[in-house]
Amino acid sequence: MATVSLRLITQTNFNECISLKVADNQKKFVATNVQSLAAAFVNPTYHPFGIYDSEAHYQANPSMIGFTMYELIDAVGFILRLMIDEKFQRKGYGRAAMIEVIRRLKLHPEVEQIATSHVRENEAAARLYESLGFVDWEHELRGDEYSGERYLILQKKRT
Numbered sequence: 001m002a003t004v005s006l007r008l009i010t011q012t013n014f015n016e017c018i019s020l021k022v023a024d025n026q027k028k029f030v031a032t033n034v035q036s037l038a039a040a041f042v043n044p045t046y047h048p049f050g051i052y053d054s055e056a057h058y059q060a061n062p063s064m065i066g067f068t069m070y071e072l073i074d075a076v077g078f079i080l081r082l083m084i085d086e087k088f089q090r091k092g093y094g095r096a097a098m099i100e101v102i103r104r105l106k107l108h109p110e111v112e113q114i115a116t117s118h119v120r121e122n123e124a125a126a127r128l129y130e131s132l133g134f135v136d137w138e139h140e141l142r143g144d145e146y147s148g149e150r151y152l153i154l155q156k157k158r159t
């Protein structure tokens with residue numbers, strides 16, 4: 001099973017991050033990484049990370065395989081972005097990255113809910129998120145303007 005490590009985007013890995021690409025038919029599902037990093041620059045609640053294979057993490061210059069960004073706001077950890085470079089898709093990295101982001105979000109004491117969203121037609125994202133326990137979230141604050149987007153919340157396990 002693939003496992004990943006996350007590293008903050010800094011001056012060192014910025015160029016590699018903006019060089020990552022999804023397939024042409026996936027471009028409508030996710031902002032470019034340069035757009036996401038610009039958004040993070042002006043919004044201190046956004047946390048952008050490069051995704052690396054855990055095995056490669058200990059090499060001096062590991063290759064970045066994807067990008068993720070979450071927002072910590074109002075007791076919600078909201079996963080805003082997830083992309084795996086087209087060369088590295090369908091190897092389990094997307095699932096591994098979501099598992100790692102969820103693990104990190106659960107470490108924040110202020111986070112009470114973990115949520116995400118995807119473009120409605122994005123079946124790969126829908127399958128992935130549902131398989132991890134996300135269910136539909138009626139998010140009244142977003143309104144009609146965002147109706148092309150489907151909001152999901154991670155169901156809490158009953159203990």
Ligand SMILES: CC(C)(COP(=O)(O)OP(=O)(O)OC[C@H]1O[C@@H](n2cnc3c(N)ncnc32)[C@H](O)[C@@H]1OP(=O)(O)O)[C@@H](O)C(=O)NCCC(=O)NCCS
Pocket residue numbers: 022026029030081082083084085088089090091092093094095096117118119122123124125127128131
């Ligand atoms: C969605 C995305 C992150 C998945 O990453 P990935 O590394 O390819 O995914 P994984 O190999 O971990 O697969 C996890 C699950 O996702 C689903 N999935 C991934 N690619 C899929 C595809 N092309 N078609 C259908 N389902 C797919 C499957 O349910 C898969 O589980 P399975 O292998 O047991 O069938 C990747 O396709 C991507 O970067 N897409 C473009 C950007 C995007 O849509 N991001 C999500 C924005 S909300």
